Every structure is written in structure tokens, then in C-alpha cells.
Amino acid sequence: MTISEKDSTPHAPFGDRLPAILNIYGRVMAxxxxxxxxxEWGIIVGIFDGAVGSFETMPAAWKIATMHLAVVDLVASVGLWQRVAWGNVVWVYAALAEIAMHTVFIGTFGGDLPIVLFHFVTLGVYLALFMIERRRETR
Known part of the structure; x- marks a missing residue:
């Protein structure tokens, strides 16, 4: 087969590549x-300072949020890497929890626009890919 013949071969349609795209997206998000x-663990053990200083001097609400995110983010990472259903659920939960921290509870945790936008965009991309896949499966 020559190069010109390879270039003329039809490429796989988007629908055939969608499972691979979702798999790669899940691994990147993991x-x-x-x-x-x-x-978050770096903040807990003292390698980094958090948004309000070191872990020892943080208010109780910040300590709880930091510990919560330290565990939930890593559990979501493992689930996303394994590509199991609960990984997506834990990831969505972790993202919504952090969005709520910096929007609903802005008086306690302050606003962190970059992290809120990051979670909105990543969840939006996932939702769009998920909906496209479901539509393709129903056809």
C-alpha cells in the first residue's frame, strides 16, 4: 500500500472513536x-500553604474541606483511571463539592474562579461526550 492509498482510505467516523475519546478523557482527568x-495532602503535611495559611492555623471549616478533598480527589482519580462507573460518580461529586465551596459558601471559603471554571468546563465536556455516546447507542 502506498502513501497515496493510505491517505485515500476513509477514516473512522467520530462515533467509532468516541469510546476511545472517553477513555482518554477519563485517564487525563484521573x-x-x-x-x-x-x-491537598501537601497542604496537610506542611509542604505547601493553603489559601488561608498552614494547615495547623486554618479555621476548622478549611481543615475539614482540605481533608475531604484530599481523600475524595484521590478516590475519584483511582476510579477514573480504572474506568469504573463509581469513579465518574465520585469525580462529579468532588467537582460539585469544590464548586459549592467557592460559590455557595463564598463567605467561608472565598471565591476561587479558576478552579470553579475548571470544574464547570471539565464537567461540561464530559456531559457532552456522555450525551453523544448515549445518543449513538440508542440508534
Whole structure:
């Protein structure tokens, strides 16, 4: 087969590549959630300072939120990496919890627009891919 013949072969339609795209997206998000969880653990053990200082001097609400995110982000990361259904559920929960922290409870945790936008965009992309896949399966 020559190069010109390879170029003329039809490419797989988007629908055939969608499971692979979702798999890659899940793995990338697993890596991101791993980094976010490790950042929280770094705050707990004193490697980094949190938004309101070191872990020891944080108010109780911040300590609870930091510990919560340290565990939930890493659990979501493992579930996303394994591509199991509960991984998606824990990831959506972790993202919504952090969005709520910085929007609904802005008086306690302050507003962190970059992290809120990040979670909105990643959840939106996932929802769009998920809906496209479901439509394809029903056809």
C-alpha cells in the first residue's frame, strides 16, 4: 500500500472513536484529580500553604474541606483511571463539592474562579461526550 492509498482510505467516523475519546478523557482527568488530591495532602503535611495559611492555623471549616478533598480527589482519580462507573460518580461529586465551596459558601471559603471554571468546563465536556455516546447507542 502506498502513501497515496493510505491517505485515500476513509477514516473512522467520530462515533467509532468516541469510546476511545472517553477513555482518554477519563485517564487525563484521573491524572488531574491525582494532582489536585496530592496538592491537598501537601497542604496537610506542611509542604505547601493553603489559601488561608498552614494547615495547623486554618479555621476548622478549611481543615475539614482540605481533608475531604484530599481523600475524595484521590478516590475519584483511582476510579477514573480504572474506568469504573463509581469513579465518574465520585469525580462529579468532588467537582460539585469544590464548586459549592467557592460559590455557595463564598463567605467561608472565598471565591476561587479558576478552579470553579475548571470544574464547570471539565464537567461540561464530559456531559457532552456522555450525551453523544448515549445518543449513538440508542440508534
Amino acid at each position: 491524572g488531574v484529580m491525582m494532582l489536585l488530591g496530592l496538592r
